[in-house]
Amino acid sequence: MNHTAADDYRSIDLARIREIIGYPPKFIEEKKTSSLGEFARRFIAHSTFYVVATVNDAGQVDASPKGDPPGAVKVLDSRTLAIPDRPGNKAIDTFRNLVERPGVGVLFLVPGVREVLRVNGDAFVTDDPELLDMLAADGKPAVLATIVRVQEVFYQCGKALIRSRMWNPDPALADALLGGANFYCAIGAEMGEMATAMGIDVSGLIDITNEHYETTLY
16 A cells, blocks of 8 residues: 555544543533434424435445435434435435445534534435425425434534634635636646546536536436
8 A cells, every 4th residue: 555644643542532632511421312302303494505424334434415495304203304315426425325334424504503413323215206206396306315213413513613604704715726717627637537537528527517507406
């Protein structure tokens, strides 16, 4: 295996981590519940952005961002969520992981709210027609659905979003990243490799991506 910068550092064990971090106060340790209460249901109903984290048998982790109108994720009961899948890149990383290992973590955000809601549990994928219709958006049923059996529910404090200024973004950051270009021009080398693999030029790949944004969100 080739040497990387990671090889210049040593890992520490849990005892050392606790020595540095310490222990949480009792109310933090006990904040997790095993079901979705009234406010958690409302939080999910208003969430328009969430991240689904899964892991495969090899221990490789995937965190997939999801966005939808409010109410897209359905609370079927206090221990069950239904998450819709929309048209995408067909990579199925999340689904492949869930077939291999059912563990899942979902992080829900509501624009303008600093705190986030975290739900952990196990999950499986279904193509039940009635459920896909229930999860429809823009008049189109979901492609597939992920059923989450809830095991842990808890809120995360707002420090991360406050530090990131998530809901008060600085436009200069985007300008600094993109250098006055659009995203696809800014990642030109990567786009070039993708276009070559697909047998098209970069402008064609940009056109395909923009067309998907306009016509296949749902």
